[in-house]
Amino acid sequence: MAKHSLLSASASQRWIACPPSARLCEEYADKPSEYAQAGTDCHELCAYKVEKALGWKVRNPTKQLSFYDEEMDECSDGYRDFVMECVAKVKESCDDPLVLVEQRLDYSRYVGIEGSFGTGDCVIVADGMLYVIDYKHGLGVLVSAEKNSQLCCYALGAVDLFDGIYNIERITLVIYQPRRANISLYKMEKNELLTWANDTLAPAAKLAQEGKGEFKAGDHCQFCKAKTNCRKRAEYNLELAKYDFEMPATLDDSEIAAILPRIDDLASWASDVKDYALQKALSGTKFDGFKVVEGRSNRKYTDEDTVAKTVQNAGFDPYEQKLLGITAMSQTLGKKKFEELLGGLIYKPAGKPVLVPESDKRPAMNTAADDFKEN
Ligand code: SF4
Structure with missing residues (x-):
């Protein structure tokens, strides 16, 4: 129920931005993926290691994990150390903080649907303060804690549980994403959280529940079950195509700059549509002008x-x-x-240049053009 509830916290970025997507997604089956299972395995290992570090009596789950490997071991070690650092920091101002692992956090009353809850990977509660820490095993998307709606939903659940005892005022949302070397923190006051719940979460939840509101395409589409054949997403991405008729023969730099922010969405949508069409074609659909052929393959030894x-x-x-x-x-x-x-025999070569938005946290590279300017 928690995982696939209509208004799940993990999908909240999507249904807040595009409320009717919630009901639309109900028409699609869940597709289990290896990535998701690896993430589940790593969460289990993380929980175990933190509980062990806290001195709890726990059973080591490693043998039961299908995707356990060296990298998962390192990631979960790092997560445990990070959580224990947070606990130590909180202990500087409160002797006896409450540390909860894999805690059920219910935000039903803010979204108006019973059974809307998620699982907080680690929640630390102390006098006046609350930490909500979420482990992300994914590599694909860099996740920010800033006003992160999933963590805000969890924080609401935690505030409901503990505000009466701990008088929570300051909240810290944390994303720990080791495979992207990303630790993102966002600090907010309780009032900011409650204002967000009232002004953003509740109205979007009402629309989503009723299947109303406007379809809106954007980054959030990549996690939508309707992404392969959603009309709004297609229109959004095809908006670029219509400029073919309006632009002069060559694009100037400002036009390229206008297209760049949309390229990633366009490419991922194009790839989703191709995958969807291939699956349909393999099950018998004939698309005009297309056929299924065998792709390229390499010779292999039989034994x-x-x-x-x-x-x-x-x-x-x-x-x-x-x-x-x-x-x-x-x-x-x-x-x-x-x-x-070998410490002195290792070096890290410069990475291949990548064009990214200004908002990217990496420092800008010194390009040949910059060198030229300086001389
Ligand atoms: S693909 Fe995007 S626009 Fe379409 S329903 Fe999903 S979130 Fe909304």
Whole structure:
């Protein structure tokens, strides 16, 4: 119920921006994905490690995790350390904070639907303050804590539970997203949260529940079940195409600048439509002018052991010797030995230039044009 409730906190960014999407999504089946399962596994490991660090008696779930690997182990270690740092910080001003792991947080009364709740990965409550910490295992989208509606919903649930005892005034929302090296914090007063609940959340929830309001396309579409064949999203992305007839033969820089913010949405929509059409075509739909063919494939050995033996018997070495990669080498030597032996032999080459919006947190690169200006 929590995961797929009509007004789930995790989908709140989408249904607040596009209220009718909530009812529309009910018409689509859930598609379980490997990414989601890996995320679930990592959440379980994170919860275990934090509970253990808090001194609770808990069972190690690692053997039951299908997607457990070295990276997941490192991510969950980092998360545990971060949470424990937060706990230590809170303890500077309150001896006995309440730390809750995987806490059910119910925000039903703000959205008007019973059973609207989510699970806060870690909630720390102390005199006058509340921390809501959410672990994100995803790599695709950099998540910000700033006015993050999912965390705001969880904070509302936590305020309802604990305000009477702890008189909460200051709230800190935290996203911990290790695979993007992202720790995002947003501090807000309780009043700001309650004003948001009243002015933004509740009206959008009412429209969403009634299947009313305006369809609105944007970044949030990428997590919508209707994204492949939603008319509004198609119109939004095809708006660019209509300029073909209005623009002169070549685009000037200001026109390119106007197109750039829309390119990522356009590309992801195009790819969604292609995937959707392929699935339909494989199930028998005929799209005019299109057919399904076999894609390119590479030759493969039918039996690698037999190949190796055959080549060895013929007097050749079938294997190549390769230096271990940095991760594998670090695993072989252990982190300390790796640093000791190879610390001075590691460098990080400059990454390939990427054009991103000004809002991106990375510092701007020094380009050849900049060098030229300076001389
Ligand atoms: S794809 Fe976008 S515009 Fe269409 S219903 Fe979903 S969120 Fe709304």
